[in-house]
Amino acid sequence: MKLNDVLFSFKTTLILLVILAIGAGYATFIENDFGTSSARVLVYNNLWYEAILVLTTINLTGIIFKYKMWKSKARFIFHSSFVIILIGAGITRYFGYEGIMQIPEGQTVNKMHSLEPYLQVTIKDGDKVYYQDFQEEFTSLFPELNKFSHQISFENKLLEINYKDFMFAKKEQASMGLLSVQVTLDGKTQDIRLPGLRGQQGLPRDLTFDNIVVTLEYGSKIIDLPFAIKLNDFQLDRYPGSMSPSSYASEVTVIKEDGKSYDYRIFMNRTLNEGNFLFFQSSYFPDETGTVLSVNNDPGKWPTYLGYFLLTLGLFLNFFDKKSRFWKLTKFVSGKNLASIAIIFACTFVSTSLQANETKEVDTTAQTVDYLNKLKDESLQTSEKFGRLVVQSNAGRMKPLSTLNREIIQKLSGKATFLGMTPDQLILGMLSKPDVWKDVKMIKIQTPKLKKFLGVNENEKYVAFSEVFRNGEYLLAAEAEKALLTKPIDRGTYERDIIKLDERLNIMYSVFNGSLLNIYPKVKDGSSEDDNYKWYSPLEAMQVFSGQNQAAVESITRGFINAIVENKWEDVNNFINMISLYQEKVGVDVILPKSKIDAEIWFNKLDIFFKLTLAYVLLGLVMLAVAFIVIFKPTFEPKKTTTIFFIILATLFSLHTFGMGYRWVLSGHAPWSNIYETLVYISWSAIFAGVIFFRKSLLALSAAVIIAGIFMFTAHLTDVDPQITTLVPVLKSYWLTIHVSILTASYGFFGLSAILGFLTLIMFIFRKNRPHLDGIIKHVTAINEISLIIGLAAITIGNFLGGVWANESWGRYWGWDPKETWAYVSIVVYAIVIHLRFVKALNTPFVFATASLLAFASILMTYLGVNFYLSGMHSYATGDPVPIPTWAYVTFTIVILTILLAIKNKDLKESI
Structure with missing residues (x-):
């Protein structure tokens, strides 16, 4: 066997890509636990990883020439772009800093301080000074690999510095390094410890050898x-x-x-x-x-940019190249009843909210019941007026009070409404009569152990504020402190429920004293707070304001509360008008216009995304059931059924698009800036894939709806905060719209591919004695591969556009941040899946279905794992491990069992 046949083969390509993906993925965990330097020393900057990158470049270059890719412009351009990108990365790696x-x-x-760490040595021998530095970086994972020995000659003397030990420690958000070295001069040896780390300025330490002073420092050096x-x-x-x-x-x-x-x-x-x-x-x-x-x-900037441009151009042209794999698959699928692209819009949307009234949860006296019924019947119009007041969030967002009220009630009870009352009515009641509401069961509680600890009936879903206090003592004080001190990975459902309950109690107490309602702007008087337009809660305003303003706020607030207590709703309306007038006059610089208040309140009432969640889950299950009826009963005519489902789905998709656009207008930025918004957007992209590309395949449509339902359901879990938030400065860029939208959209296509892979494996399980399933499997496999090609193009372009954004915003396009790294891992993983067909033994529908299903684990790690398990600038986590959710184990078990059951019928060869 010739060397060329091995070096320039697709088997070698797959092996190299597997090594690159595993190495980079593992490095993110090394970095999280042992520091950035350990990851760089062991992987990113290590000779073995750089050698694999060089071999990959050589392998790719050889394949380009071996298969004469220049005959297909699109294929040649985007494959060549990777070679150029790798060359640019090499220039940056070795010549940039x-x-x-x-x-x-x-x-x-x-002057600047280097990011790279250096061992800096300054020798003072009388009036003469000698300086030398050595770039060194160490790993704390395998300290035995840390070795160096440096010699410095001066005045016929020799100073030797030898490595002894390196320690690394993480403490909360900070990391610390401690380098121990042995210094020898004129036969005398001394040991010294040098605190320092990559990106940190070291602390100089002095050693004295007779009249010679040696100063050592480890960390950033001055350039x-x-x-x-x-x-x-x-x-x-x-x-x-x-x-x-x-x-x-x-x-x-x-x-x-x-x-x-x-x-x-x-x-x-x-x-x-x-x-x-x-x-x-x-x-x-x-x-x-x-x-x-x-x-x-960075001298490698322009070669890298050229590579990015060619990559984007090549992937775009690939969709229009009649010789491309994408075109061939599309032609195959279209021959199986996939028609031209069209979207049918409808104008109706009927969905029933499942937010049922829970009056049966309330254990109160007849007097309290009478009060609650009266409040429910008489306060609706006034509460709507109350909800139209403007409030300032702690993060500085101006929003209708109705939005805050909704967020509070959702947090306390897990419901958008409670006791048959709107959030505005509930907050009005809690503000005016906390002595009554402290006994109302409306705080969500879950674990039987916690209910038992509080002495609550195990069948209760809610507890009252007063039930957590006994004789003036907070029953959860010790338990809450204990739970908070427990490491996240060691917290069970009991500890997590305690922390949530403690948070909800604090929120309810804040509602009772009105400290969450920042509704009073301060009249400008030249103080420092004026510059930031801070608004205050009623109690704060009474303390901070002075003179007539203080008197006015106190009079309005007391009158407002007393009027509610006395059920004088006309008077309450008048006081609300006074507050509104005060806001318009004093807070004119930041107050919301009435049109925006109306728009946000209407959007909240519509609750479109929650309703879409219900619709997607129910529709997906029905469509999947019908799809399998069609599969196992070929005589069933699916054409009209598919058309009906498509019309319903296209209607839901148009409403989904409308909802995202509306949220964009309300927030003032693209609706994919936090975890809730990206979950909603991924769902949108999955439905987009179904209605645009695969609308005549009932199985593909049902898969799209199921993946959308899963992500939408996840978005509406209690731990995911749906509120509209402000943007951090770096995200205030058009690049947010371009980079995040393209990259995140790919997750929808990959999710669809995973579901199609899973459904294909189910068909393999029942394939025996059902020859008609072979054609369906090949058809679904083609759709699956089309989805993967689109997803891979999107994630690749999106990721490299993110590199351009990073370079234009932060001065560097790649920093091995965990989110960047796992996006890169996902690209490599899906590139492997796409190229499995070039190895004959792996070119089967079974292998492709299995690979497309398992590959989605890299997306879950990129999207969820990095956010909650690893530290980084894209991450929501602190780096402390948190418990892996039960659904992950259940899903993994189901996937493995399905694959094992399908193996026995896997002998179906690829024929597309």
Whole structure:
């Protein structure tokens, strides 16, 4: 066998890709537990991983020539782009460097601190000073691999520095490193420990050898720049009334060596480019008196950008290349009754909310029942007026009070309404008569153990605020503290329920005293708070305001509460009008226009996404059942049934699109900036795949609806916060719309592919003595592969567009952040699945179905695993492990059993 046959074979390609994916994925866990340096030393910057990348480049180049890919322009362009990208990455890796520049306001700086760690040695021998540094990085996972020995000659003397030990520790959000070295001079040896880590400035330590002082330091070193930067002004804007930054910027002057200078404004998503150096707004001094700029010197930028451009162009052209695999599959599927693209829109949407009234949960006296019924019957119109007041969230978002009320009741009870009353009615009651509401069972509780601890009946779904207190003592005090101190991975359902109950009790107490209702803007009086338009809760306003304003707020608030207590609803309406008038007059700079208040309240009442969840789950189950009837009963005519289902689904899809667009308008940014929004968007992309590409395949349509229902159901779990949030500064970019929309949309196609793979395996289980299933399996496999090709193109383009965004916003396009890395792993995994057909033994529908199903695990890790298990700038986690949910084990078991049952009938060869 020739070397060329091995080096330039698809088997080698698959093996190399598997190694790259496993290595990168494992490195993210190494980084989380043992620090960034360990991941870099053992994987990212290690010779073995770089060798695999080089071999992959050689293998890909050889395959391009071996199969004369230039005959197909699209295929040649996007395969060649990876070679160019890898070359650009190599240039960046070996010739580029990064650092941090800190500039106090009004000062000029021409130095930066390197991101790479160095062992820095300064020798003072009388009046003479000698300096030398050595770039070193260590792993705490396998400390035996950490070895170095450096020698420095000076004045006929030899200083030896030998590695001894390295320790790494994580404490909450901070990481610490401690390097121990042995220093020898003139036969005398001393040991010293040097605190320091990658990206951190070290602390100098001195050793004295007679009259010679040796200073050692481990960490970032100072690098001189060929120009200087003066910070003229640092500007920080916050969201109204909050400490959350809305944006921050640095007004600087760049002073060159020739004396020429120019002014520039650096802010998030706008970098300063001077020569090969990029400066981007990274952070700022805690006291806001200076700026922190990240610096990147990257000579590999333009080769990489060229590769990105060719990649996008090649993948786009591939969809129109009549010789491409995509075109061949599309032609095969269209021959099986897949017609041209069309979407049918309908105008009706009927869905019944399952938010049932739970009056039976309330154990109260007759007097309380009478009060609740009266409040329910008489307060509706007034409560709607109350909900139209504007409130300022802690994060600075201005929204209708109705939205906050809804969020509070949802958090407390898990329901959008309760006791037959709207959230606005409930909050009105809780504000005015906390002594009554403390005895109303409306706080959700789940675990029998916690119910037993509180002395509550095991059949109860809710507890009252007063039931958690006895003789003035908080019953959960010790248990809550114990649960919070327990590591997340060790918390059971009991501990998690305690933490949730403790949070709900705090929320309810905050409702009783009105501290969540920031409804009073402060009249400008020249104080520092005026600049940020902070609004205050009633009690805060009475304490902070002064003079007539304080008197007015106190009079309105007391009158408002008393009128509710006395059921004088006309008076309550008048006080609400007074508050509204006060808001319009004093808070004119940030108050919402009435049209936006109406729009958000209407959107909340519509509750479109929850209703879509119910519709998708029910419709998906019905469609799947009908699809299997069609499969196992070929005489059944599915054409009209498929058309009806398509019309219903297209209607739901159009409403889903409308809901996302409406939320976009309300929030002022693309609706995929938090976990709830991305779950909703992934569901949308799955339905998009069904109604656009596979609308005549009942099985594919049902798979699309099922994956949409799963993600929508996940979005509406109690742990997922659906509220509209403000954006952090870095996300205020058009790149958010482009990068996140394309990349996240791919998850819908991959989810559809996973479901189709699972359904295909089920058909393999029942394939024996049913020859007609073979044709259906091949048809579904073709649809599956089309979905994968579209998904792979989307995730690849989206990921590399994210690299461009990162480079333009943060000064570097790749940093091995866990989210970036797992997106890269997912690309490699799905590239492997797509290319399995080039290995004869693996070119079967069974293998493809199995691979497409198992590959979705990489997407789940990218989307959920990174967010909750690994630390990073894309992550919601702290890096502490949390319990793997039960559904993950159940799903894994079902998948493995299905694969094992399908193996016996796997001998169906590929014929497309």
